[in-house]
Amino acid sequence: MNKLFFFIKGTPTIENNLTGDSWTFFSSLTNCRYLNFLDVSSNQLSGVLPASIGNLSASFQDFYAFGCNIKGPIPAEIGNLSSLGYLLLGRNQLTGFIPSTIGKLKRLQRIDISINKLEGYIPAELCQLSNLGDMYLSDNMLNGSIPVCLGELKSLRNVILDFNKLESTVPLKLWNLNDLLLLNLSHNSLSGNLPSDIGNLNVIVDIDFSWNQFSGNIPSSIGKFQSLVSLSFAHNRFQGSIPPSLGKIINLQSLNLSFNDFSGLIPKSLEELKYLKHLDVSHNRLEGEIPTGGHFANFTAESFMQNYALCSETRQQFPPCGKAHKRSRSKNVVSLMKYILPPIISVILAVTILLIVRRRKSNKDAPQSEISLHLAWRRIYYRELEEATNAFGESNILGSGSFGSVYGGILSDGLSVAVKVFNLQSEQVRAIKSFATESQVLSTIRHRNLIRIIGCCSNTEFKALILEYMPNGSLEKWLYSHNYFLDMLKRINIAIDVALALEYLHHGHTFPIVHCDLKPSNVLLDKDMVAHVSDFGIAKLFDEGESTAQTKTLATIGYMAPEYGTEGIVSTSGDVYSYGVMLLEMYTRKKPTDEMFGEEMSLKSWVSHSLDENRITEVVDTNLLGREDENFSAKEQCVSSILTVAMESLNDYPSERISMREVVARLGKIKAVFLAR
Structure with a gap:
């Protein structure tokens, strides 16, 4: 019996120019009794996948439809393809939920539905795919938690779930996938601590947990990753010391621990990593001397910036360490950490809590x-x-x-x-x-x-x-003063910095803190152009159980949420609204109180109309986006996506506004897409 392979693939050398809703050919394919392989990738077929896909040959094994601009849902009838081994539908416009009928595809080895617009939960029915090796679900709008049962799929080799809206903790069973090679959970809202069981990933090659809300210490068992090449824990809430056991990962080439709350020394054991090419431990609370052995001489100052008290005898950007510091560093730091810091921290916390309680009672x-x-x-x-x-x-x-x-x-x-x-x-x-x-x-x-x-x-x-002291002044100065300019990347970095600050105030505390007066003049820039939110003179620190409060103190006209201005209602959603206004201002270079705005048109409605009409170049800062610009299309898409996030922050109803957690995830995704182009 012969096998039938069917290619209709558009490539740089083979161009079929299939356009429009061309899925009508599926009807004829249902008559091909021995069809095994169908590849229609890179054709602009558009349209919706027909339900007749479920009528293809019982021996049909591989379906490739990458980059075809397919719209609509994945039909439930796809579960009828009992022999399907490869399902590749990435880079399309698919919407709706992942059908639970995919769980019927018992022979499926690889599923790639990344870079679409799918939403809802990851269906637990995927756990029925006992032969599944590769799961690519990245760059969608999937939410909820990672199914616990995925940890029972011992066949899994690559699990790629980045750029979604996943939350909760990572199931403990996931750390039992001994043969896992790639694990990418970045750009979600996952939280919790990493258990020592993570060391069970014996052959893991690439781990990316960046841009989440993981916390706690990194377990020393991570040193068991002898095959690991790339590790990123950036943009989380990890704390404690950097484990010296990282120096045992002999094949490590890239290590990114930036934007966390690590303290203590940079382990000298990292000098032993002879293949290490990229290191970033910036934006933490590290102290002590920057190691000089191994590949450390090749790392720029940016790898270590924005830390608590790092020093170096060879790097001009850092203060010298001093001989006394060198002689007693290890002994003093260990003693300080073990015997002195815990009681001091306890006293500080006790006094701080006592002051707050007394102040609230007054x-x-x-x-x-x-x-x-x-x-x-x-x-x-x-x-x-x-x-x-x-x-x-x-x-x-x-x-x-x-x-x-x-x-x-x-x-x-x-x-x-x-x-x-x-x-x-x-x-x-x-x-x-x-x-x-x-x-x-x-x-x-x-x-x-x-x-x-x-x-x-x-x-x-x-x-x-x-x-x-913030040597670069305020964001307002950079937006409106002559001889100052913020390019596309600087603006999105500042937007992310401010979003991270608000996310911390709203969600990083036992009780939320509302800033109440966010605006460009209250965003200050340090020497590295990192943004810092300032001026908490009318902020509100909520008590336990509080989510809203009332105040008679007015914030700045133009930035106040409707419920704040009319009723004095303060909530974290009010900060989200102010952030949305500031985001519009950053990319239009128009104040909400500009004379062009009045009763008939506001900054919000002006931008909203331009988005609806797909004419954002009419409202965006002319210095930032012009049709003669290089990479105009990428810049336009980036700005359009950011303005969309702003509009979702400006809903008149507080309960309908997105949270700062979602803002952080969305902006991180937009930045990554922009840099990739």
Whole structure:
């Protein structure tokens, strides 16, 4: 018996130009009793997969339809193809749910339905595919959790689930897939700790867990990955020290641990990784000397930037370590971590909680003349601030507002700071309350994209917060001042930074914190153009069980959510609305209060109309997007996707707005797609 193979494939050398809804040929194929293989990839067939696909030959084994612009759902009748081994429908426009009937395809070895618009849960029926080796479901809109039963599919070799909306924890059974080669869970909302069982992945080659919400310590059992080539835990909430056992992964070529909360030293064991080509441990709280052996000399300063206290004798970007530091580093750090830090942290937490509880029990509207100094802050006296700011001279003013003024200065130890002085003369009660609120909020938060407080100076006549200095000023300055320009990548990086800050405030605490006054002037940029959200003077720190509150304090006109402006209702959804307005402003370079807007048209409606008409070039900043630009199409698609996210943040109904978790995931996906083009 002969096998029948049928190719209608469009390639650079074989072009069939099949266009339109050309699936009518399926009817004739149902008469081909011995059809085994069908490849229609790279033809613009469009249309919807017909239900008649289920009537193909009983011996039909392989169906390739990559990049055909197929729309609509995957027909349930596909479950009739009992001999199907390969189902490749990636890079289309498929919508709806993954049909549970796929669980009938007992011989299926590979399924690729990535880069579509599928939604809903990953069906548990996939666990019935005992021969499945490759599962590619990336770049869709799948939500819910990863089915626990996937850990029972011992045949799995490649599991690619990135760029979806998956949440919850990773099933423990998944770590029992001893023969797994590739595992990509990046760009989702997965959380929880990694168990020591992860070391069971004996032959794993590539792991990518980046852009999730994983937390806790990395287990030392990760050192068992002798075949691992690439590992990324970037953009999560991992903490603790970097395990020295990473130095045992002898074949490791790429290691990315950036944008987490790791502390302690960079393990010298990493010097032993002779194949390591890429390393990124930036944006953590690491300290001590940067190793110099192995391939460390080949890594740029960007691999180590934005850490707590790294030092180096060979890198000019970092302070020297000093001989005494070298001699006693290991002994002191171990002692500090083991004996000193735990009680100090316990005292700080106890005092902080006590202060918060006492403050909440007091009359919230009563003015306070003094504030207790947070134990982690420096005590800075008025005379030192006066000397640091040239007696608060006009030449040192960085900005001003209703609260008072911000002055740039250099403390006696050479540290550059921003001194936020509250105006007690004009509105004393309001100024004191703003000072107390901002001090309270800043004492409870710590995140790389939030302004960091260094100390305070407080007495009955003078109140100031000493903050880290942001040499590149505000986002507002970069949007509207002459001789300043933010390119496409810088804008999306800033948008992601701000989204991460809000995500932390809304979801990274036991109790949510609402900023209440997000706008470009309150987004500050450090020397590396990393964005930091500032000004918590009217922020709201919720109590346990609270999700909304009312306030009489008005935020900035144009950025307030409708329910905030009319009823004074404060919630995390209000911050989402303000973020959406700011996102529109970043890409249109138009303030919501611009004179072109009024009762008949707002910034929101202006952009919404352009998206509906597919004419975003009419509203986007002309310096950012022009038809003569190189890669115009990629830039246009990127901006269009970002503006769509903004519009989903601006729904008039708070319950209908997307969360900052989803914003972070969506923007990360948009950035990755833009960089890939």
